[in-house]
Amino acid sequence: MIPELGHFALSLAFALALAQAFFGLAGAWQRRPRWMAVTDSAVVGQVVCVALAFAALVHAFVVHDFSVAYVANNSNSALPVLFRVSAVWGAHEGSLLLWIFILALWSVAVAAFSKSLPASFRARVLGMLGLISVGFMSFTLGTSNPFLRLIPAAADGADLNPLLQDFALAVHPPMLYTGYVGTAVAFAFACAAMLEGKLDATWARWTRPWTTVAWLFLTMGIALGSWWAYYELGWGGWWFWDPVENASFMPWLMSTALIHSLAVTEKRGLFKSWTLLLAIFAFSLSLLGTFLVRSGVLVSVHSFASDPARGVFILGLLSFFILGSLVLYAWRAPLLASTAGFGWLSREAFLLLNNVLLVVAAALILLGTLWPLFMDAFSLGKISVGPPYFNAVFLVPGLPLVAAIGIGMHSVWKHSKLQPKKNLFIILACIGVAGALSVLAWLGHFSVLSVVGFTAAIFVMGSAVVEPWQRWRGGHTVPAAVLGMSLAHFGVAMFTIGVTGVETAKVERDVALGIGDSANVAGYTFKLVSTRPVQGPNYNATEAEVLITHGGEAVATLHPQKRTYWVRTMPMTEAGIDVGFHRDLFAALGEDLGQGRWSMRLQYKPLIRFIWLGALVMAIGGLLAVVDRRYRVKKPVADSDTAQV
Amino acid sequence: MTPRRRRLMLFSSVLLGVAVAAGIATLAFRDNLQYFYNPSEVAAGKVPVGKRFRVGGMVPKGSVQRAPGSLTVTFAVTDFAHTVNISYSGVLPDLFREGQGIIAHGKLDTSGVFVADEVLAKHDEKYMPPEVAASLKKNPNGPPAPAAMAPSIPKGVTL
Structure with a gap:
């Protein structure tokens, strides 16, 4: 019964999102205050309904309702409760619901904190957010319903992928999605400005804190993912240039550029159309990222077509928002010309440099990420683009970018001083x-x-x-x-x-060690002391004891494990890591090689923390910037340099 | 300098920067494309000698051999028409096992053995690398290949 209520609540939320989109956009267009007033109720109603739907799915996971197909595929009666909750967003359908829930939360936050904005502008922003919500809800309800029943019900679930049974990965998707969806707010502000045909310093001041909050969540989300990959994938890398990682990194680069461009638009009234374009790009890349990760297109372009309904819908949704906003941009942006000049070494020049470098990096990463898909789609061969490509195209703009920060911070507006x-x-x-x-x-x-x-x-x-x-x-x-x-x-x-x-x-060594043997890594001696069987809540494991000494003195004892999870019978490496401010020492247990010897991967990672x-620290900096008093202006400030159309 | 000339210089320097970046990117791109070949293509001699590439297929039962206690392992991959022998020294991924589809990165040596420096098995026990699934599907003699699954994890090892 409760899953059906969840489904019903989601359908109701869909109707409310439609109302929010229609009354927001049409109300502002027709200048009908009563229509515009409806959007607020729609926003609140929508967040309540989506929260109920979300709670219903969480409930199904917590009480082991294996008559729900999504639960049966992604949970198990032996799964600890924390991971039963995080399993809600462990796969496609549930993560879409999380996306929608977070969008509803952002919308209600925008509605609550923007009472002082002009009514028509505010209605347009909320209307755009409603439109995005409509898109995602119709996708979820139409093709990816998480409440679908399984008849007959499964006796037990297929379990959550053991890799996802981890705390960092439980919080990584909500963080990342909060960032992804946050770019929708900047996008909605940009579209509203284009629809109004008015973009001034005040607009930039309203948009900046929202963009910064989205950016800081993205930063945290990506860092959590990288940290998780480091200790949980078991092999000690911190970034792999995997398409899935790139999918989150590209919106980050764009939002970073957007934050800086917004600063120029607010302070000097410049880069207006460029700022709009960046807001569109950041959101487009977030959409692309969501779909790249969740649609299966990365596995194979052809498996993407195995569920034509989803494939067509995704492409439709992507092109609607991207093309729609670009058409709006082409139509409106020429009216937002900026005229002021600036000096060669002024702050504007440095921020322009920042933007160019960030956008170049994002574009080249996009090329490397999508190229294999194009090749595959047109049957031109199966290729992969190796990490050295990404390292090169990131380093070339990245190093000048860092160097320019040091000087640019001291530059002043307008003049080369x-x-x-x-x-x-x-x-x-x-x-x-x-x-x-x-x-x-x-x-x-x-x-x-x-x-x-x-x-x-x-x-x-x-x-x-x-x-x-x-x-x-x-x-x-x-x-x-x-x-x-x-x-x-x-x-x-x-x-x-x-x-x-x-x-x-860094030093990475693969070695074969018997009990009592030791190996030397960057001056540290790793000694395999013993191995013993241990049992966890839903897995068996072999645990090794590794003693690390440096110059004869004991430094640490690590306990890396090789786990086998019961349900999926999937082996998993749980690395042993000695964390230090100046270096990490890392030992992962490979496999039993016979004759009492084990393959092991030993690593020394200086300064990785x-x-x-x-x-x-970047994210905390963002937080500090957001609480600045400037953004808490209650009354709209009189427009000084308005670009009225 | 007039503001106009200044701006002109600024834009041209930005343009120059972009051009340099694009040039470096093109070079990096050309050197780092890695092609995938299935065992039949390797057997037919389609692979350029001395070039790094990726090979993949099913690891046949009984092909994994290792001197006890040694880190070096040899195994084969097959597309059920041809097989390629692979030698690898290092820690194998968690999901490497006989009967599983895998992908190896490396080069052919002069005796026709593929010397791998990296072996990948996707982090899901039901998963079949897409290239492997496709090349198995093409071969009518082989067993029915399981369909490539959508990854149920948000992050994995690059294939």
Whole structure:
């Protein structure tokens, strides 16, 4: 009964989303205040209905209702309760429902925090969000209903993929989806501005906090995914340039560009049409990402067509939103010309450089991700694009980007006034080179690229500290937005240090060890002490004890496991990791080679924590920027540089 | 400089940057495309010598051999028309087993053995790499190949 109620609630939510879209868009177009007023009730009603539907699916998982096909396919009576809840978004149908739920939450947040916006603009934003909701709900209800019954009911479920039975992966999809769906808000703001034919500094100020919040969730979501891949996939890599990873990274690059472009639009009234285009791209790539991951198109272009209804619907939805918004853009954007000029080394110039580099990186990653699909679709051969391609196309724009942050933070609007800062830059550069060389001496490795990486990172760190400090010493208050910006850039530098450190000096060895044997990795001695059987709630495992010593002194004892889950009889490697600020030591158990020997993968990963700590610091920086008082203006500010059409 | 000339310089430098990036990308792209070949194509000599490529197929029962206690393992992959022998030294993925579809990255040596530096089996026990499924399906003599499954996990090893 409850699954049917869930289905009914979702259908009701669909009707409300239709109302929200119609009364929002048509109400603003026809200038009917009463129609526009309906959107608010529709938004609230929709979030309540979607929450009920979501709760119904969670309930089905928690009480083991194996008469629901989706539950039977993705859960099992032995599955611990935390993973029964996270199994809700463990596969296609449920993750779509999560998408819809998060969109409803964003919509209600926009409705609640935008009371001061002009009524017609607000109605258009909510109408656009309703339209996106309509698209996703019709897709879910029409082709991917999570409440579908299984007749007869299964005796027990097929279990959740053991790889997903993990805490980081339980929270990774909601984080990532909050980010993905958040780009829909920026998109809705952009479409509303184009429909209004009006885009000014106030518009940018309204849009900025929403974009930043979406961005910080994306950042956290991607970092969680990378962290999970590191310890759970078992082999110690932190980024694989997998199409699924790229699918989340491209919207991140676009939102990062959008945040910076919005800054120019707010402060100087420039880059207006470019900002709109970025908002469209960021959302389009989020849509593309959702579908790339969930439709099965990555497995094979041809398996995508095995369920024609889903395939056609997905393509239809993608082209409706992307083409529709681009047509709107082509029609409206020429009216939003900006005229002001700016200097060669002004802040605008640096932000333009930032945008160009980020967009180039995203475009090249998109090319590498989609190329194998095109080749396959036109039967031109089966290819894969290797990680070296992605490393190259990310590094080439990435390094100048990091370097430009350090200088760009000190630039001023409109004018090229970097001359007074020349000495500061020289000092920071010297500190950077000295710091880079000492870190590399400690790591015992050296390459030109690593010197450049560490120098740029230390330069940015110094720059990010000096900039707000100089403001404060000069007697100015330092607004939260500036502190947030500095902190986020500090995070970028930390991330750069992590990547440079790991990629320069990591050591990975595959070895065969008997009990009592040891192997040397980067000066650390890994000794296989023993192996013993252990049992978990829904798996059996072999657990090894690995003692690590350095120069005769004990450093850590690791307990890597090889698990076999009961239901799917799938072996799983659970790595043993000794976490350290300056390095990780990693041991994974391979297989029993016979004669009491085991294959093992041993790794030394210097500075790898900086990668995820950097991402965390970036996200905190974003949070700090959002709470800036500037964004809490209740009354709309009088338009100073309006581009009225 | 007039604002107009400044802007012109700015745009041309941006354009130059984009051009350089595109050039480097093209080079990187050309060197890093890896083609997939099935065992029949390898047997027919379609693979350029000394070039890295990917080969995949079903690991036949009884083909996995290892000197006890050694890290080096040899096995075969087949599309039920031809087989390719593979040698690999390292930790095999969790889901590597006989009867499973796998993909290996590496090169052919002079004796026709494929020396792999990476072996991939997707992280789902029901999964068949799409290339392997397609090449098995093409062969009418082989057993019915299981259909390629949509990945039920959001992230896996690159195929």
